[in-house]
Structures are given as C-alpha cells and as structure tokens.
Amino acid sequence: MPKMGESISEATIISWLKNVGDFVEAEETLLEVATDKVDSDVPSPVSGVITEIRFQKDDVVEVGTVLALIDESQKSKVISQKSENSSIENKSVSPNAVEVPQPKTDNRKLTTNPNAFISPLIISIAQKENLSIEELQTIPGSGTDGRLQKSDVFNYLKNRKYPLKSIPQPTTHNLQSTTFPKPKINFVEGKDRIVEMDRMRKMIADHMVYSKQTSPHVTSYIEVDVTNLVNWRNENKEKFQEKHNEKLTFTPVFVQAVAKAIVDFPMINVSVDEKNIIVHNDVNIGMATALPSGNLIVPVVKNANEKDLVALAKDVNSLAEASRNNKLKPEQIQGSTFTISNVGTFGSLMGTPIINQPEVAILALGIIKKRPEVITTEKGDEIAIRSMMYLSLSFDHRVVDGFLGGSFLRKVGDYLEQFDSNTTI
CATH class of the missing domain: 3.30.559.10 (Chloramphenicol acetyltransferase-like domain)
Structure with missing residues (x-):
C-alpha cells in the first residue's frame, strides 16, 4: 500500500482490476483504494504475473503493507497458456451448452425466532445494512445452537429481495426494550424504485449519524x-x-x-x-x-x-x-x-x-x-x-x-x- 499523504496511515480497497494469474504491465492500474472520500488508483510497480492477492474488497490496509505478489519471470508462460486455453474454450463451448441461472425468489415461508441471540457485531452490521431486528430473526444461523454468524448475514444480503412481504409485522413482544421498531416502508412494485447508496453516500450517512449521536x-x-x-x-x-x-x-x-x-x-x-x-x-x-x-x-x-x-x-x-x-x-x-x-x-x-x-x-x-x-x-x-x-x-x-x-x-x-x-x- 503506497503512501498517499502526510497524514494518511491506511486506505480501504475498493476493487481489484486484476485477478490472480493475470498479467499486468508496469504502471498499469492494479487496484482502486479509498482514503476518506477520495478514490485513488494504485499502479503496478513492475510487469509480471499476479501470483497472490492478500487483501480483498473493503479491507482496510495500513500504508507499507504488501498487497499482492507479482512474479516477473512467468509472464511469457502464462500469456501463452492463456492463449491456448482461450482457443480450446472457443472450440469446445457452444452457446447451447451455457446454463443460464434462474433468478432467486423470496417466495419461501419465512419464520422468526424471537429468542435468537443477536451479538453486538451482528446488530452493528444490521444498522449499516438497514436490517430490522425482525428481519434478522428470520435468517437461519450456522453457528453453535443455530447462533447467527456474520457470514450468515452477508450471505442473506447477497440474495435479499426487497421488500420481504412474508416477514411478520413488528410486535412489541418481539423487540428488545431499548429497540424502536423500524417503520414500515411503503414500496409499490412497478412504480417505486430502489437506488443503492454508493460508497461515498454510505460514508456521509454514517458520519452524519455518528456526529448527531456523539455531539449534543x-x-x-x-x-x-x-x-x-x-x-x-x-x-x-x-x-x-x-x-x-x-x-x-x-x-x-x-x-x-x-x-x-x-x-x-x-x-x-x-x-x-x-x-x-x-x-x-x-x-x-x-x-x-x-x-x-x-x-x-x-x-x-x-x-x-x-x-x-x-x-x-x-x-x-x-x-x-x-x-x-x-x-x-x-x-x-x-x-x-x-x-x-x-x-x-x-x-x-x-x-x-x-x-x-x-x-x-x-x-x-x-x-x-x-x-x-x-x-x-x-x-x-x-x-x-x-x-x-x-x-x-x-x-x-x-x-x-x-x-x-x-x-x-x-x-x-x-x-x-x-x-x-x-x-x-
């Protein structure tokens, strides 16, 4: 992770533009990183083949930390191999052989577990992702005794379809005494639309909420x-x-x-x-x-x-x-x-x-x-x-x-x- 300013000690990875096994030219952009609200490109210092990527998207990495390994000696070999594989794939794969995955639906019956233990970490993730307590309680847990894990929440979010109409409406006996029920959002399919917050808007939102919670x-x-x-x-x-x-x-x-x-x-x-x-x-x-x-x-x-x-x-x-x-x-x-x-x-x-x-x-x-x-x-x-x-x-x-x-x-x-x-x- 290169140094990006006198007071910058770390940066967040936004995305990798190359994968393991890819060839990269010297000075070609390798990944994008963010410090606060400023995005920066990180160029490759050498030409070669990427053999290892040590950090993934959204990881916060300190300046000076090794992000990836690049082998300068194998570039010609990998380029030749890629060309050969590409030729074979073009011959063997026909359009009729391609399986198109069907979109997942959320018509399944969702049940809640009001007694499920929800850790502070899971609650903090839920707040950032705008998940209510009721919706958390519908997610099956893979931990000990069905305990909800961080990976369970992230997997759920990947396949989440909004709105989830089969989730029961909030009731006071299902809520913790200090938790205010999330207001219902009226969503009309075909008329209303969902716009996902970009990374900067999420940071602004978090910063504003933090400020109001911190300073009277x-x-x-x-x-x-x-x-x-x-x-x-x-x-x-x-x-x-x-x-x-x-x-x-x-x-x-x-x-x-x-x-x-x-x-x-x-x-x-x-x-x-x-x-x-x-x-x-x-x-x-x-x-x-x-x-x-x-x-x-x-x-x-x-x-x-x-x-x-x-x-x-x-x-x-x-x-x-x-x-x-x-x-x-x-x-x-x-x-x-x-x-x-x-x-x-x-x-x-x-x-x-x-x-x-x-x-x-x-x-x-x-x-x-x-x-x-x-x-x-x-x-x-x-x-x-x-x-x-x-x-x-x-x-x-x-x-x-x-x-x-x-x-x-x-x-x-x-x-x-x-x-x-x-x-x-």
Missing part, C-alpha cells in the same frame, strides 16, 4: 449587514481577475473572517478525546462542497490564519476546481479544525449544519439578500437598502457553551460587517 448540537443565529463587502467585491472582482488570474468570490472573505475569529477564540478550534480537550494550533478551515454527483466533500484550506486574501482566493479556487473534477488528493481533505458551509449558494436563507467530526463547531452562511433596513446615521434613523445575510453556528455543547458559541459567532459577523472597503488587491 446547539445552533445560534445572527444577522449581519454585508453591504460594504458586497460593494467592495462588485468594484474589484474584475481587477482581481486581471491582476491575479483568479476569481474573487465571497468564500475567501468568509474563510478569512472565520480564521480571524478563531484566533480571538481558540477554544472553538478544538476536538474532544473522551475527557480531554485537544486545542489545535493550526487553523485549517474545511469548506463543505457539493460534488456533481450530489455527494458532499470537505476540502481544507490549511493555515488559513497565516494567509492574505489573495492566497486564500487561490486556495479556495484550486480546491473547488479539484472537487468539481474529482481530482482532490487525500491530504487535501484531511486535518480540518473548523468547517464552513455556504448554504446560500443554493438559495437557502439559513441552515442548521451538522458538525464535521472530530470538530466542535460548524458555520453556515445563508444567501445575501437586499432589503430595506433601519440604519442609524448622523441625521438619525433612516431606511436604506442593505445587503443582509444570516449566519448560523452549530456547536458541541459538551465543550462549547452559549457564551463561547455566541461570542465567536458575533465576532465573525463583526469582521464581515466591518470589512475594510479600502482593502488592496
């Missing part, structure tokens, strides 16, 4: 007047593009304001390790970004507090471009200490974002809208057209109380409202 979420809101910022950007975006060959969006300004506020309130830039609070020295801002597939990824602006607006714009644009083209590197989505989510991009007024673990807070920025506001001038109160925006901060109430969360949020708002219109580009 509290969300605070403020409204900010960003008229000066909007006017400054409108006046300078073309000049910025010409001078730096970079687009000037609002995102680098948001990142800069958050980084400054984190310096003022460093206890928002922490992680929780059981009873300990880890205070991060680096200020690494994650940007929640929607991919063309609809999935979500969080590329990271590293050391945002040490960069000026031009450097932040370059980082933001580069990461956004890499996200759109699925070219993010593993290290570019690692190490965030705080995350922002610009829900205004989709026209949302405000949001209640879920914390990106293991962080303790996340900021959502709503759409910027013009509307009449009462402002105080030298002449007194007046009504003026202003550009207004809502900010919402979700924070982990285990370690961030209302005073810290509210003060930090207000400080971000102050930096945006007091943006210096004389800022040079």
Whole structure:
C-alpha cells in the first residue's frame, strides 16, 4: 500500500482490476483504494504475473503493507497458456451448452425466532445494512445452537429481495426494550424504485449519524449587514481577475473572517478525546462542497490564519476546481479544525449544519439578500437598502457553551460587517 499523504496511515480497497494469474504491465492500474472520500488508483510497480492477492474488497490496509505478489519471470508462460486455453474454450463451448441461472425468489415461508441471540457485531452490521431486528430473526444461523454468524448475514444480503412481504409485522413482544421498531416502508412494485447508496453516500450517512449521536448540537443565529463587502467585491472582482488570474468570490472573505475569529477564540478550534480537550494550533478551515454527483466533500484550506486574501482566493479556487473534477488528493481533505458551509449558494436563507467530526463547531452562511433596513446615521434613523445575510453556528455543547458559541459567532459577523472597503488587491 503506497503512501498517499502526510497524514494518511491506511486506505480501504475498493476493487481489484486484476485477478490472480493475470498479467499486468508496469504502471498499469492494479487496484482502486479509498482514503476518506477520495478514490485513488494504485499502479503496478513492475510487469509480471499476479501470483497472490492478500487483501480483498473493503479491507482496510495500513500504508507499507504488501498487497499482492507479482512474479516477473512467468509472464511469457502464462500469456501463452492463456492463449491456448482461450482457443480450446472457443472450440469446445457452444452457446447451447451455457446454463443460464434462474433468478432467486423470496417466495419461501419465512419464520422468526424471537429468542435468537443477536451479538453486538451482528446488530452493528444490521444498522449499516438497514436490517430490522425482525428481519434478522428470520435468517437461519450456522453457528453453535443455530447462533447467527456474520457470514450468515452477508450471505442473506447477497440474495435479499426487497421488500420481504412474508416477514411478520413488528410486535412489541418481539423487540428488545431499548429497540424502536423500524417503520414500515411503503414500496409499490412497478412504480417505486430502489437506488443503492454508493460508497461515498454510505460514508456521509454514517458520519452524519455518528456526529448527531456523539455531539449534543446547539445552533445560534445572527444577522449581519454585508453591504460594504458586497460593494467592495462588485468594484474589484474584475481587477482581481486581471491582476491575479483568479476569481474573487465571497468564500475567501468568509474563510478569512472565520480564521480571524478563531484566533480571538481558540477554544472553538478544538476536538474532544473522551475527557480531554485537544486545542489545535493550526487553523485549517474545511469548506463543505457539493460534488456533481450530489455527494458532499470537505476540502481544507490549511493555515488559513497565516494567509492574505489573495492566497486564500487561490486556495479556495484550486480546491473547488479539484472537487468539481474529482481530482482532490487525500491530504487535501484531511486535518480540518473548523468547517464552513455556504448554504446560500443554493438559495437557502439559513441552515442548521451538522458538525464535521472530530470538530466542535460548524458555520453556515445563508444567501445575501437586499432589503430595506433601519440604519442609524448622523441625521438619525433612516431606511436604506442593505445587503443582509444570516449566519448560523452549530456547536458541541459538551465543550462549547452559549457564551463561547455566541461570542465567536458575533465576532465573525463583526469582521464581515466591518470589512475594510479600502482593502488592496
């Protein structure tokens, strides 16, 4: 397993593109692996014949571990043998001799065993695969005294047909006292369709559920007047593009304001390790970004507090471009200490974002809208057209109380409202 980034210590195998006995060229893609949400190809270091594959799909492998063995000396022999076997098969096998397997059906009578022992491992698998307790109890166990094994569940899932109409409806006497019955899903064959989650969506789902179960979420809101910022950007975006060959969006300004506020309130830039609070020295801002597939990824602006607006714009644009083209590197989505989510991009007024673990807070920025506001001038109160925006901060109430969360949020708002219109580009 090759090294894929400074902080990457392991990767998950997605799929092998070659099998044992196959010939592979040097630099030809051998397998696909994943680190977090980034997929990478692993090329073969040499040309030869694969004699052994030591890990399979979904295995998590540490960097530096041998994945497979390749014999460089037998490639010509195997290629010749494959050619001969192919010729023999073409002569001996006719289309009429091919047996087409019939699809399996689930018309069999399913019975439940309410007294079956279900281990914590089986329960965790069931939660990931969206299996109810009632459905688990219908699976025959191959272990001692009919005990349900992990292999039994996986074999069942391979042949599972949804929905299983013959499973009895949930009843309270069949359930453990701490288990809420899985709600019934109405499925109409011929009208409704099933879309299996891809690997990234499964990871997002698990991460979101984990975050809500781990951190008691509290969300605070403020409204900010960003008229000066909007006017400054409108006046300078073309000049910025010409001078730096970079687009000037609002995102680098948001990142800069958050980084400054984190310096003022460093206890928002922490992680929780059981009873300990880890205070991060680096200020690494994650940007929640929607991919063309609809999935979500969080590329990271590293050391945002040490960069000026031009450097932040370059980082933001580069990461956004890499996200759109699925070219993010593993290290570019690692190490965030705080995350922002610009829900205004989709026209949302405000949001209640879920914390990106293991962080303790996340900021959502709503759409910027013009509307009449009462402002105080030298002449007194007046009504003026202003550009207004809502900010919402979700924070982990285990370690961030209302005073810290509210003060930090207000400080971000102050930096945006007091943006210096004389800022040079």
